[in-house]
Amino acid sequence: MKRTTIEDVAKHANVSKSTVSQYLNNRFDYMSSKTRKRIEQSIIELNYQPNILARGLKQKTSSTIGVIVANILHVFSTQVIRAIEDYCNKRDFHVIVCNAEDDPVKEKRYIEMLRAKQVDGIIVFPTGGNVELYKEIKKSNYPVVFMDRLLPEVPVHSILLDNELAAELAVDEFVKNGHRQIGLVSPPLETKVTPRLERLEGFKKALEKHHMEYNPDYIIDGKISSIKDKLKDFLALPNPPTAVLAINDRTLLEILKYAKENDINIPETMALIGIDDVSYASIYNPTLTTIEQPTFEMGKKAVQVLFELMEGKNRKIEPEVHRFEPKIIVRESSEERLMQNE
The missing domain is CATH 3.40.50.2300 (Response regulator)
Structure with missing residues (x-):
């Protein structure tokens, strides 16, 4: 089938090619509503498909x-x-x-x-x-x-x-609720991904603000597939964390899976906050405290x-x-x- 051209549309609508071009580029300043309607109807009747590539080359x-x-x-x-x-x-x-x-x-x-x-x-x-x-x-x-x-x-x-503030908000909430042994779970930290490093730094600063010592044993990082295995060792420490910050939505999900599989009560055994307000936060049992990004x-x-x-x-x-x-x-x-x- 012969491709419908802008000339065909112009002839069908009884207008000039430049008028159709103005219509296609949403320039209606000097175009009556009747003319716009006529061009629109012609485009529909002729099944005209603008050549976007050609238009792009012309308009750069x-x-x-x-x-x-x-x-x-x-x-x-x-x-x-x-x-x-x-x-x-x-x-x-x-x-x-x-x-x-x-x-x-x-x-x-x-x-x-x-x-x-x-x-x-x-x-x-x-x-x-x-x-x-x-x-x-x-x-x-x-x-x-x-x-x-x-x-x-x-x-x-x-x-x-403001990633440091995100971690600080979580630590403040834990401290307000009586926690002094606070852990953090993250994807690999050695990859130098900005949010991970800034949230860890904010975590450290927040602990210092509350006169609490940073404990490297309370930090888990690794591939998402390894998080559950690492949580086992993490929670087997002589004095395991009573509260954990999940640095993003995927680590939060791994923690929730592990808690369910091992009958860990949240927040009784381990309080939990996640950065990213996941869609299921308000319907999970218990409902999940989260740090929301705009x-x-x-x-x-x-x-x-x-x-x-x-x-x-x-x-x-x-x-x-x-x-x-x-x-x-x-x-x-x-x-x-x-x-x-x-």
């Missing part, structure tokens, strides 16, 4: 951005993506989402693929393994925004939680900053780190300790 834009997440399984990642997609949809932009799985090799391939597709900018949760590549990108003035993580060697606009606001800010860069507004401004404040949602899993457990 692909109307597309890329988002490279470190791990799409995280609640934080999916909510941020949703906020980005909502914003882009209103601007008639498309979003290509790539899952790097914390693998620098995959991350590099995705960056190269997105740039080859000439996307207008990228929002990325950097793994930390492609510093030189990001230096080249920055040098070329290509629009990029970091989400959730920093690369000190590559100063670009970055969107992060994920939608963070995602919206990231895409707003990216669009400003794409429009050339922020390129000469010194890159900023935009920090967002966490909020504690107190539920049953961090309740005050019973006297018999003292």
Whole structure:
């Protein structure tokens, strides 16, 4: 079948090609509602599909951005993506989402693929393994925004939680409820992932604030698949922690699985707080105290900053780190300790 062209639409609607072009680009300033309706009806009747690639070449834009997440399984990642997609949809932009799985090799391939597709900018949760590549990108003035993580060697606009405050809120809540032996569970800390290191630092500072000694034996870190095995040794210590902070949603889930499999009562035996307000927090038994990240606001800010860069507004401004404040949602899993457990 012959492809319907813009000329066909113009002829069918009895308007000029430039008028149809203005319609397709949402420029209605000097167009009557009758003309708009006629063009719309012609497009429907002729089943006209605009050539987006050709339009992009002419306008020097692909109307597309890329988002490279470190791990799409995280609640934080999916909510941020949703906020980005909502914003882009209103601007008639498309979003290509790539899952790097914390693998620098995959991350590099995705960056190269997105740039080859000439996307207008990228929002990325950097793994930390492609510093030189990001230096080249920055040098070329290509629009990029970091989400959730920093690369000190590559100063670009970055969107992060106040991670130290998130850990401090959890420790404060535990101390308020009578706990002095507080542990922390994290994915691998040696990977230098910004939120993990900042939350550990906030944890240490909060203990110091409450005149409590940091005990390395109360820290678990490792691959998610190893968390349950490590919890067994963790809770077999002569004086095990009476409260535990799960550094993110996936470690929280592993702790809950272990507690269920081993009949560990929460919060009677072990109080629990997780960073990331998971969807099941209010219906789990007991309900779970969580530290909420303003994920939608963070995602919206990231895409707003990216669009400003794409429009050339922020390129000469010194890159900023935009920090967002966490909020504690107190539920049953961090309740005050019973006297018999003292």
